[in-house]
Amino acid sequence: MIQVVGHKNPDSDSICSALVATELLKARGLEAKAVSQGEINRETQFILERAGVQAPERCQGVAGQQIWLVDYSDLAQGPDDIADAEILGIVDHHRLGDVTTTNPLEAWIWPVGCTCTVLFNLFKMENATITKPLATLMMSAILSDTVGFASPTCTQKDKDxxxxxxxxxxxxDLDAFIKDLLIAKTDIAGLTPAQLVEKDLKAYPFNDRQVVVGQIELATLEQVAEHMEALEADLERRCAEEDLAFAALMLTDITTSTTRLLYKGEWASKIDAHADNGLMMMENTLSRKKQGWPWLQQVLA
Ligand SMILES: [Mn+2]
Structure with a gap:
């Protein structure tokens, strides 16, 4: 049984691409199952309901097993025992991470907006049947990752x-579908500051230290106005407890592509020079991968 596993803190692409890649492997006559490394977020719940598909079960470890990775290729984003698994394949759309394998593997890594765009093309290439639920999963993941085609990560292949x-x-009605999806994506009602920071937090090893950068996609920054101090306090707590050199949170208004960056840690002073009295606004910044993190890497270097 091959386990298909997306990254920690799974977003919609990570869950949808695990489910879709599992069906591709089954179409090849293999036994496979999708697993998740964490809670299913509200947007993903909305997608699974629309598709009429069950959420993957939680990953219980991968040691001694064969696995496919979807939506990442970094060890830090994999299951804790990934070093003891056999990686058979990767489908991804991020920069190449640090996984290595003992055997040759199948790797499909394209510079497109979503892992599901790569999977869609694999289905076509292999003449595998795309059912209505699979189409709903792939379409939704692409619209989620590209923020309804607005992200600079979006390519013609995603649109096609x-x-x-x-x-x-x-x-x-695609526009109505996108609107419903983005409402689910930006629904943060009732989440605690710690849950908000955790929502889409990614770890980046950097100059032999650990850095984390989270992102909350919002319909307006006012949604988090009352939580600013608590969010900053949570970043500070993480730095102390996890010995992080830097912890940041991108608060992104997806309607205007404007991001406010909250940041804490030893390296915070490097950002201060670019901020206005501690208020760090990043205009035209929607994507962590293409805009937020590249800028941060440059400033933290
Ligand atoms: Mn993705």
Whole structure:
């Protein structure tokens, strides 16, 4: 049984691409199952309901097992016992991470907006059937990762994939679907400051130290206005407890592509020079991968 596993703190692409890649492996006659490394977020719940698909079960470890990775290739984002698993394949759309393998593997890593865009093309290449639920999963993941095509990570291949998938998914009004998806994506009601920071937190090894950068996608920054101090306090706590050199949180208004950056840690002073009295606004910044993290890497270096 091959386990198909997305990254820690799974976003919609990580869950959807695990489910979709599992079906691709099954179409090849292999036994596979999708697993998740964490809670299913509200947007993903919305997608699974629309697709009529069950959430993957939680990953109980991968030691001694064969696995496929979807939506990452960094050891830090894999299961804790990933070193003892056999990685058979990777489908991803991020920079190449630090995984290594003992055997040759199948790796499909494209510079596109979403892992599901790569999977869509694999389905076509292998003449595997794309069912309505699979089309809904792929289409939704692409729209989520590209923020309804608005992200600079979005490519023509992502748009072409959605154009075909929307027909199979039988979604009559794409704009209305995108609106519903983005409402689910930016729904943070009732989450505690710690849950907000944790929501989409990624660890980046950097100059032999650990750095974490989270992101909350919002319809307006006012949604977190009352939590600012508590969010900063949570970043500070993480730095102390986990010996992080830097912890940041991107608060991104996806309607204006404006990000406010909260940041703490030993290296925080490097950002101060770019901030206005501690208020760090990043104009035209929607994507952590293409805009936020590259800028941070440059400033922290
Ligand atoms: Mn992704």
């Amino acid at each position: 994939a959605v154009a075909e998938l929307v027909k199979i998914a039988e979604v009559a």
